[in-house]
Amino acid sequence: MPTVKSDTLSLRSEQDIVNVRQVVRKLAQECGFSLVEQTKMVTAASELARNTVTYGKGGDVLWEMLTEGLKKGLRLSFVDAGPGIPDLELALTDGWTSGGGMGLGLSGAKRLVNEFEIETAPGKGTRVTILRWK
Amino acid sequence: MFDSVLRDDYQNILNEWLAELQSAKSGSDHRLGVTELRSQGETFLSLLRDASKKGQLASGQGDSWLALQEFLERISSSRAVQGFTSSETAGFVFSLKKFLFAAMRRTSGANAEALAAETWKVTELLDKLGLLTVTTYQKAREDVIRRQQEELLELSTPVVKLWDGVLALPMIGTLDSARTQVVMEALLQRLVETESEIAIIDITGVPTVDTLVAQHLLKTVTAIRLMGADCIISGIRPQIAQTIVHLGVDLQGVTTKANLADALSLALKRLGLTVGKVKQ
Numbered sequence: 166m167p168t169v170k171s172d173t174l175s176l177r178s179e180q181d182i183v184n185v186r187q188v189v190r191k192l193a194q195e196c197g198f199s200l201v202e203q204t205k206m207v208t209a210a211s212e213l214a215r216n217t218v219t220y221g222k223g224g225d226v227l228w229e230m231l232t233e234g235l236k237k238g239l240r241l242s243f244v245d246a247g248p249g250i251p252d253l254e255l256a257l258t259d260g261w262t263s264g265g266g267m268g269l270g271l272s273g274a275k276r277l278v279n280e281f282e283i284e285t286a287p288g289k290g291t292r293v294t295i296l297r298w299k
Numbered sequence: 300m301f302d303s304v305l306r307d308d309y310q311n312i313l314n315e316w317l318a319e320l321q322s323a324k325s326g327s328d329h330r331l332g333v334t335e336l337r338s339q340g341e342t343f344l345s346l347l348r349d350a351s352k353k354g355q356l357a358s359g360q361g362d363s364w365l366a367l368q369e370f371l372e373r374i375s376s377s378r379a380v381q382g383f384t385s386s387e388t389a390g391f392v393f394s395l396k397k398f399l400f401a402a403m404r405r406t407s408g409a410n411a412e413a414l415a416a417e418t419w420k421v422t423e424l425l426d427k428l429g430l431l432t433v434t435t436y437q438k439a440r441e442d443v444i445r446r447q448q449e450e451l452l453e454l455s456t457p458v459v460k461l462w463d464g465v466l467a468l469p470m471i472g473t474l475d476s477a478r479t480q481v482v483m484e485a486l487l488q489r490l491v492e493t494e495s496e497i498a499i500i501d502i503t504g505v506p507t508v509d510t511l512v513a514q515h516l517l518k519t520v521t522a523i524r525l526m527g528a529d530c531i532i533s534g535i536r537p538q539i540a541q542t543i544v545h546l547g548v549d550l551q552g553v554t555t556k557a558n559l560a561d562a563l564s565l566a567l568k569r570l571g572l573t574v575g576k577v578k579q
């Protein structure tokens with residue numbers, strides 16, 4: 166999968182989350198995503214960006230625009246060096262939250278994209294990668 | 300000398316300058332990505348070289364000179380919008396000086412007089428370009444401030460009375476926690492003041508409904524009901540409805556309508572009111 170372009174944005178504050186949503190919306194449009202596809206990708210990004218800020222104590226998001234044949238896709242990796250997720254299965258359960266959230270961010274984001282992957286270890290941080298094709 | 304340095308030492312100048320631009324950029328700065336910043340550096344230096352090749356830097360006119368000006372204007376106004384300061388904006392141009400001078404020193408050898416004269420010319424040129432960025436920045440900044448003032452005015456009175464007993468809250472823009480809190484409190488307050496029975500929250504102007512926004516909405520609906528009033532959410536666009544369903548958010552207990560007009564007609568019906576044509 167050749168990368169057309171990529172960049173890294175930092176995620177520390179609420180303002181950064183807004184910024185990520187705007188950047189992802191623009192990229193999704195560039196990839197030719199339909200309105201529904203754009204909204205899904207932006208919403209998934211919003212969930213994961215907020216987790217990075219709230220639970221991961223801040224981090225970065227790496228975005229990559231990919232091509233495969235005529236298809237275009239967008240891959241986002243949310244990376245933090247926070248506490249990690251001790252029980253991944255539990256964290257991915259609909260409705261489970263360790264904070265005061267709805268507990269639908271991780272599981273919901275997973276349903277909004279084509280590929281979803283989490284690497285995490287206690288004390289080592291978390292990396293969530295999502296990919297959506299046009 | 301300046302022209303020949305730009306021609307012959309171009310790659311060195313570019314690499315040194317880009318390294319400096321990148322290291323001066325703080326990691327927590329989200330306004331501009333590293334790749335974007337580097338590409339702006341490359342474009343600027345190559346436009347400068349083009350103009351120098353055609354002798355347009357000295358004359359201050361010609362197509363390449365214009366392209367250079369336009370490029371600077373474009374990045375300066377986008378920096379103004381992104382929240383950079385004017386000195387950060389001008390700093391992009393000024394930071395190049397050091398590397399141009401170093402390159403000129405490398406070629407000038409012992410010819411101190413020629414170097415001094417040439418250095419002065421380059422200083423004048425970059426100051427002129429730096430000033431251009433500041434002027435553009437200023438103009439764009441004023442536009443931003445005017446727009447923000449307009450938005451603030453709109454936001455200060457978001458709760459509107461649609462009918463006796465019916466309030467509407469048209470939500471616009473990003474619903475971050477702080478803003479939602481303020482707006483929701485205003486709505487509850489006005490419900491009490493006007494003794495309204497029905498509140499309509501219209502989210503047509505909300506670009507993204509994630510689980511945090513959904514949670515805010517559900518909490519507000521609950522609070523409104525606790526006060527003995529009813530709540531209708533309107534303006535959930537099709538793409539947002541689909542996304543909410545995939546997220547797994549359950550809005551089943553909430554009355555929703557496609558648009559504000561439908562919500563109002565439902566509200567009127569609930570109040571036992573009908574609107575119809577007058578028979579003549």
Ligand SMILES: Nc1ncnc2c1ncn2[C@@H]1O[C@H](COP(=O)(O)OP(=O)(O)O)[C@@H](O)[C@H]1O
Pocket residue numbers: 212216217220221245247248249250256257261262263264265266267268269270271272291510
């Ligand atoms: N980046 C992260 N670092 C550490 N823990 C996380 C991270 N992201 C998610 N979690 C954990 O997973 C749980 C579920 O996340 P999510 O589904 O987004 O729900 P919510 O944000 O509403 O709590 C969180 O409550 C948190 O305990």
Ligand SMILES: [Mg+2]
Pocket residue numbers: 212215216266269270271
């Ligand atoms: Mg979450």
